[in-house]
Amino acid sequence: MQTFVTEAVDWPGTAPDLREQVRALVAAHGERDPVRRANCWTKANPQFSKKLGEAGLLGMTWPKEYGGHERSQLERYVVIEELLAAGAPVGAHWIADRQSGPLLLRLGNEELKRRWVPEIARGEAFACIGLSEPGSGSDLASVRTTARRDGSDWVIDGQKVWTSGAHVSHFMIALVRSEAGSERQQGLSQFVIPMDTPGVTVKPITDLTGAHEFNEVFFDAVRLPAHALLGEEGAGWKQATAELSLERSGPERYLSSMVLFLELVRHAETAQDPALAELVGRLAAEAWTLRLMSASVAAKLARGEDPALEATMVKDLGNSYEQAIPQLVQAAVDWERIDAQVVQAVCFYLLQVSPSFSLRGGTREIVKGIIARGLGLR
Amino acid sequence: MSDTRRMLAEMADPLFAELGADATMDRDGARLEQLGLPALLMPEADGGFGGDWMDALTVFRLAGYHALAIDLPAMIVAKTAGEGTEAHFALMAFARTAQIAGALDAALALSVGYVNERQQFGRPLGKFQAVQQSLAGFACEAAAANCAAVGAAQALERGDAGFEIAAAKLRANRAVEVGTTVAHQVHGAIGFTHEYGLHPLTRRLWQWRSEYGNDAYWSKRLGTMVVDAGADSFWPGLTARTD
Ligand SMILES: Cc1cc2nc3c(=O)[nH]c(=O)nc-3n(C[C@H](O)[C@H](O)[C@H](O)COP(=O)(O)OP(=O)(O)OC[C@H]3O[C@@H](n4cnc5c(N)ncnc54)[C@H](O)[C@@H]3O)c2cc1C
Numbered sequence: 249m250q251t252f253v254t255e256a257v258d259w260p261g262t263a264p265d266l267r268e269q270v271r272a273l274v275a276a277h278g279e280r281d282p283v284r285r286a287n288c289w290t291k292a293n294p295q296f297s298k299k300l301g302e303a304g305l306l307g308m309t310w311p312k313e314y315g316g317h318e319r320s321q322l323e324r325y326v327v328i329e330e331l332l333a334a335g336a337p338v339g340a341h342w343i344a345d346r347q348s349g350p351l352l353l354r355l356g357n358e359e360l361k362r363r364w365v366p367e368i369a370r371g372e373a374f375a376c377i378g379l380s381e382p383g384s385g386s387d388l389a390s391v392r393t394t395a396r397r398d399g400s401d402w403v404i405d406g407q408k409v410w411t412s413g414a415h416v417s418h419f420m421i422a423l424v425r426s427e428a429g430s431e432r433q434q435g436l437s438q439f440v441i442p443m444d445t446p447g448v449t450v451k452p453i454t455d456l457t458g459a460h461e462f463n464e465v466f467f468d469a470v471r472l473p474a475h476a477l478l479g480e481e482g483a484g485w486k487q488a489t490a491e492l493s494l495e496r497s498g499p500e501r502y503l504s505s506m507v508l509f510l511e512l513v514r515h516a517e518t519a520q521d522p523a524l525a526e527l528v529g530r531l532a533a534e535a536w537t538l539r540l541m542s543a544s545v546a547a548k549l550a551r552g553e554d555p556a557l558e559a560t561m562v563k564d565l566g567n568s569y570e571q572a573i574p575q576l577v578q579a580a581v582d583w584e585r586i587d588a589q590v591v592q593a594v595c596f597y598l599l600q601v602s603p604s605f606s607l608r609g610g611t612r613e614i615v616k617g618i619i620a621r622g623l624g625l626r
Numbered sequence: 627m628s629d630t631r632r633m634l635a636e637m638a639d640p641l642f643a644e645l646g647a648d649a650t651m652d653r654d655g656a657r658l659e660q661l662g663l664p665a666l667l668m669p670e671a672d673g674g675f676g677g678d679w680m681d682a683l684t685v686f687r688l689a690g691y692h693a694l695a696i697d698l699p700a701m702i703v704a705k706t707a708g709e710g711t712e713a714h715f716a717l718m719a720f721a722r723t724a725q726i727a728g729a730l731d732a733a734l735a736l737s738v739g740y741v742n743e744r745q746q747f748g749r750p751l752g753k754f755q756a757v758q759q760s761l762a763g764f765a766c767e768a769a770a771a772n773c774a775a776v777g778a779a780q781a782l783e784r785g786d787a788g789f790e791i792a793a794a795k796l797r798a799n800r801a802v803e804v805g806t807t808v809a810h811q812v813h814g815a816i817g818f819t820h821e822y823g824l825h826p827l828t829r830r831l832w833q834w835r836s837e838y839g840n841d842a843y844w845s846k847r848l849g850t851m852v853v854d855a856g857a858d859s860f861w862p863g864l865t866a867r868t869d
Binding site: 249250251252254255256257259263264267329330333334506509510511513514516517522524525526527528529530532533534535536537538539540541544558561564565613616617619620622623624625626 | 731732734735738741742752753755757758759761762763765766768769770772773774776777780789790792793794796797800841842844845846847848849850851852853856857858860861862864865866868869
């Protein structure tokens, strides 16, 4: 048995230049406050996204015809791991660049592609994911928001919840029930819903830190033209779950607390505490391993394989790692020291947000269930 | 995988499976010599196999997978680095990392096979979510150890692998804890017997975790390396090692 076959990742020759480009851009336009750099892919900064678009660092792998840059998947991987490691405020465009754009290019009709893809690549159009509903969390097949045909139009009614970035987004890709009376995975379809369509209402949800990052989204007789249907009618389940493997495999699944690790190293430079050095060693070993695993999944995706099991393992290990960092740092640092202020601020912020790491994108239990099935259990 | 490496694996796999945990140097050493395995890393010009570090990884991992009782990895390493040297210690740490990776995969396979067979409460244990979730966690740890071993081998191919071997041995050591605990837990009492084939794997895993640097040893060394280099060098340093 070998559950995870790694191969040498053929890092692109352009990687060093791309890294320099990203580092310079982040130094000039990124966040200075280390607390703001933590969990950075939920921090929306439309101006920063626009800068990335101007630099050709969004939609990197997409066809030029749609505003992309026809770079390789691994070149894109280099750019996103640099952005995350530097704690750049990438939240506004993150979902659009990671999954909505690719999904539109793969399944969208010409009208949808022309409308949205070039704007995403410019860093001017942002997207949100409409899966969860009040009655539908882990059990996603129970969604109840409906789409009903009216002439050639579609009319959407219902509600989504926990929608990250809905308040800064220009459109949502929503999973809804398009066949009345259908059950479970049957009769679901995906729709592209511009957020400024009459009948769409976004209401903020304040999280436990007091921040506004996710929302409730209500649909009251939202009328959409026929071309708003994404892909095939009734194939929504298959389409949405394929999207999840893109969503689960990226370096954002282990780098959300990287800034705290770096602040720990900085603190250890002056604190001269052997226990801190040991913790640094342990966390560095894990970061090195996770980077290898995550890049290996990216290399497989780039070759057109679907390493779904490996991607799920990276998510589980990565989430556990980024969640453990604030707990371990809290236990190890001497908080009486006055030079511990920065590491403390980042640590105490991440302690509060880290519970979400093993919820978003599929909970730890659901993810482990997928791994178990991959092992041949059930 | 290259053709020679596949050939090597096809030769070593059944042989190590046959010799396994009962192998002795007196009885079986000659067979390993005959196949030229101890000279795996020596150049062909010197009568060796001319293998590279990825070949070594393959052999070391299979030795771990089958809990080979002869310390073939030590024989191989002894031919490239003098005992007692820093280089020897590091290469043996790499060997143990690969053996841990193999043994974890074998213990995982044994565990998955067992819970799919063994019935309690009228169904296979593998149907119970609690059992599934612990085995999923085990699989992730085994995967991490295997990737770490590959990463260290790749670094040895590139040249200086000081950082990678430290990180890989430490990561593999940590995987031993979850792996051995879960493997024994899901096996129940049968796994605690001398007759059943789990202990040759788990007892070696505990041994290899402490040999050539336990967790404390490598975390101190790696941590000191990272802290001395400084926070601002960590990420650029990490990426420069693979670019
Ligand atoms: C910060 C954040 C951002 C998010 N952003 C988005 C977004 O943009 N778009 C979107 O659609 N959703 C989003 N979500 C929602 C997220 O996908 C859900 O929280 C997740 O799917 C779990 O659903 P739930 O919260 O309803 O929990 P529940 O499904 O009610 O689960 C509660 C607990 O029970 C466990 N559980 C549930 N079922 C089982 C089972 N069968 N076996 C064992 N344990 C089980 C879960 O693992 C969990 O621990 C976000 C969530 C967070 C925290």
